[in-house]
Amino acid sequence: MAGFFKKIFSFGREEGKAVQAEQAAEKGAFAHEHRLDEDLAAEEGVPVAEAASSGDTAKGVPDFLVDEIEDKAAEADEIQNDAVKPATEHPDEAMLAPTAVSTTRVEQTAAPSRSGKLRIGAEVEEASEETTVEETPQQSWLQKLRSGLSRSSRELGNNLSGIVSKRKLDDDTLQDLEDVLLQADLGMETTTRITDALSASRYGRELTEKDIRSVMAREVGRVLEPVAKPLELDLSHKPHVVLVVGVNGTGKTTTIGKLAAKLTRGGLKVTLAAGDTFRAAAIEQLHIWGERTGSEVISTKLGADAASLAYDAYARAKENGSDVVIIDTAGRLQNKAELMAELEKIVRVLRKHDNALPHTVLQTLDATTGQNAMNQVEIFRNVAGVNGLVMTKLDGSARGGILVAIAARHQLPVYFIGVGEDIDDLEPFEADDFANAIAGVK
Numbered sequence: 326m327a328g329f330f331k332k333i334f335s336f337g338r339e340e341g342k343a344v345q346a347e348q349a350a351e352k353g354a355f356a357h358e359h360r361l362d363e364d365l366a367a368e369e370g371v372p373v374a375e376a377a378s379s380g381d382t383a384k385g386v387p388d389f390l391v392d393e394i395e396d397k398a399a400e401a402d403e404i405q406n407d408a409v410k411p412a413t414e415h416p417d418e419a420m421l422a423p424t425a426v427s428t429t430r431v432e433q434t435a436a437p438s439r440s441g442k443l444r445i446g447a448e449v450e451e452a453s454e455e456t457t458v459e460e461t462p463q464q465s466w467l468q469k470l471r472s473g474l475s476r477s478s479r480e481l482g483n484n485l486s487g488i489v490s491k492r493k494l495d496d497d498t499l500q501d502l503e504d505v506l507l508q509a510d511l512g513m514e515t516t517t518r519i520t521d522a523l524s525a526s527r528y529g530r531e532l533t534e535k536d537i538r539s540v541m542a543r544e545v546g547r548v549l550e551p552v553a554k555p556l557e558l559d560l561s562h563k564p565h566v567v568l569v570v571g572v573n574g575t576g577k578t579t580t581i582g583k584l585a586a587k588l589t590r591g592g593l594k595v596t597l598a599a600g601d602t603f604r605a606a607a608i609e610q611l612h613i614w615g616e617r618t619g620s621e622v623i624s625t626k627l628g629a630d631a632a633s634l635a636y637d638a639y640a641r642a643k644e645n646g647s648d649v650v651i652i653d654t655a656g657r658l659q660n661k662a663e664l665m666a667e668l669e670k671i672v673r674v675l676r677k678h679d680n681a682l683p684h685t686v687l688q689t690l691d692a693t694t695g696q697n698a699m700n701q702v703e704i705f706r707n708v709a710g711v712n713g714l715v716m717t718k719l720d721g722s723a724r725g726g727i728l729v730a731i732a733a734r735h736q737l738p739v740y741f742i743g744v745g746e747d748i749d750d751l752e753p754f755e756a757d758d759f760a761n762a763i764a765g766v767k
């Protein structure tokens with residue numbers, strides 16, 4: 326037995342150990358029957374030219390992505406056992422009429438009232454609450470990140486050793502290096518930064534793999550540093566509304582659960598809205614997260630209007646005094662145009678309450694999908710006004726280079742990374758740790 330101090334308002338990586346025993350018991354409760362190995366994001370390399378010839382039906386959405394999501398929706402429909410009904414289209418007035426909303430009410434321990442701005446990921450307060458939870462040896466999040474990114478780093482190493490063996494840095498070496506860095510999904514901007522920095526300091530001199538890795542870590546760190554920001558919740562407009570969007574299977578619901586756990590442990594009152602009305606399992610999954618985190622869950626029947634549910638959830642969260650309401654959304658509908666229309670509608674309808682809603686639009690990206698994640702950001706940013714990212718599955722066979730390319734292109738804050746399926750596996754994003762892991766620098 327080992328006692329330790331539980332940090333109540335830290336929202337960081339230290340707290341959370343106190344629920345390990347509970348997690349262990351609950352682990353496995355999630356069937357994950359909807360694991361989407363073949364989600365849209367896995368389909369990489371769709372030629373833009375080929376796709377450009379198809380019709381575009383959603384505002385600001387490249388045609389090839391319309392096709393991709395439509396294809397995935399068709400595939401998913403075949404394998405899905407859920408009895409899916411089409412989302413009903415309501416005129417706005419009808420939509421705002423009361424709907425059959427169900428809630429899971431959960432006993433919450435009395436939480437201190439919070440106000441002002443809170444940074445999620447930073448320590449806010451520490452309490453000396455002794456716990457008696459057995460500490461089980463666990464991989465640290467950094468180990469998980471490193472092992473997740475080891476594939477990227479190992480591939481890079483193999484390619485680099487071919488380039489640098491007994492060669493002085495010349496134009497050919499720089500060209501080879503550029504190819505290797507682009508293959509690692511780092512994107513042209515960051516690749517050029519790295520080759521320019523090496524050229525400036527080592528042109529004509531012998532170059533080792535270690536030299537390249539250390540310049541790479543430094544330059545990637547510089548690209549990531551501006552986007553590594555903690556999520557800020559402004560509780561002056563209680564509840565702070567977080568809309569979570571992303572392609573199916575990228576980890577929206579799981580991330581919502583993990584985030585709710587951080588917030589409730591920090592003394593905040595959270596309401597969850599099951600806005601993925603397309604899939605019964607998603608609604609069920611959110612209810613389980615609600616129970617685990619002591620959050621009230623607002624849901625409705627399968628196939629019901631998601632915008633209406635979001636509208637009702639906000640009203641309920643205001644009524645129940647929530648600090649934060651987190652809204653799940655579908656990652657897939659019958660087709661891509663519908664998905665985009667639904668997201669636009671959720672935003673439009675939420676704004677009937679308050680034009681500033683939603684305050685935060687988080688997009689989840691699956692780190693194992695590589696280049697396609699860039700396309701996903703382009704789409705969801707246009708349609709849903711994404712203003713922050715979470716990269717999930719960095720513990721898996723991650724292809725983390727794309728996060729660097731996305732940071733360089735979009736400069737959207739990366740609030741968290743997902744490093745596992747457990748409740749504690751959501752970590753604040755830290756630029757240097759990530760840069761070192763991807764460059765394979767200790």
Ligand SMILES: Nc1nc2c(ncn2[C@@H]2O[C@H](COP(=O)(O)OP(=O)(O)OP(=O)(O)O)[C@@H](O)[C@H]2O)c(=O)[nH]1
Nearest residue numbers: 357573574575576577578579656718743744745746
């Ligand atoms: N290894 C790992 N798995 C994760 C992580 N985040 C989510 N997952 C898993 O990824 C799968 C999909 O996660 P969900 O949260 O259901 O994804 P979603 O985006 O809500 O999917 P839809 O409801 O289909 O739109 C589940 O099996 C999760 O447990 C992570 O950081 N690491």
